[in-house]
Amino acid sequence: MRLIEYTAKYKDYLDNYYLADDTFSRSPQESLLQTQRGKEFHRILAFNQDDLVTFFILDEGKDKYDYIDRADSLLLRSFSTDSRYTKKGFALQALKELPAFVQKKFPHIGTIVLGVNEENTKAIQLYKKSHFTDTGRKYKGRKGWQLIFELPIH
Template sequence: MKLIAYNDKFKEQIETYQVKNLVFTGLPQNAIKISQENINYHPVLLVNELNEICTFFILDYGDDKFKYTNNINSLLLRSFSTNERFLRKGYALAALRSLPRYIQTNYPNIQEITLGVNKRNVAAQKLYEKAGFKKEPKTYTGKKGPQLIFSKAIL
């Protein structure tokens, strides 16, 4: 398994990527469209040994991160999802655990990953905690309700 930046070689797989529950995340297809117009959006894929997309997310350099942190050397993790075919096989956790090294390699000035997770999304909260993210004391109210803020230092 490895994390790689999205490229058009994966376009067909992205078009068939399925998300079981869209209550708390969006479709990768939409995030990629945004990334084509927004230079701060960086789509990232976790692919397996067969080069199949298992997990997708965006690393966002933009100002939205300041809703979650004051750290200018941070990235906002957003649109995190696992392809329905690969649910409950450890891919999401593997992606999150691989993320610090990926960021050190590709974004050497970044010191922190931050994200918001809906207060009702207990499964995601447990996943982020298992991957070493720390819940921050403050919250943010987003479009879909209160967001708990999680962060992880990049060392």
């Protein structure tokens, strides 16, 4: 599993990314359009060999303060796995690679925070398996209540 920050040379990979259900997460194509102007948005691609299997954004901007009161945090958002690659362990692999990736690319970061829709039980289990912990706090997001999870970076 390789985590790579998006550049234009990966556009074809994103164009071919398939998300069958966007109930809980924006498509990478939509996320790319919404984040292309902001320097605080880092679009991350997770590759298994030559296949783009997972996409997410690490957000250094002010939105993270809706979830946590720490300047040394990143907000993980728009996490998805290409529908052709679900149930193969790639999402878990990508999340397990995340702490080392963040330490290398963002050495000033102490924690990663995310909001997961309280009805998205599969994602909640995935984040727990990836060592994210439920903070017990909630945030009212665009698609309902979000449970706030946190992962300290060591």
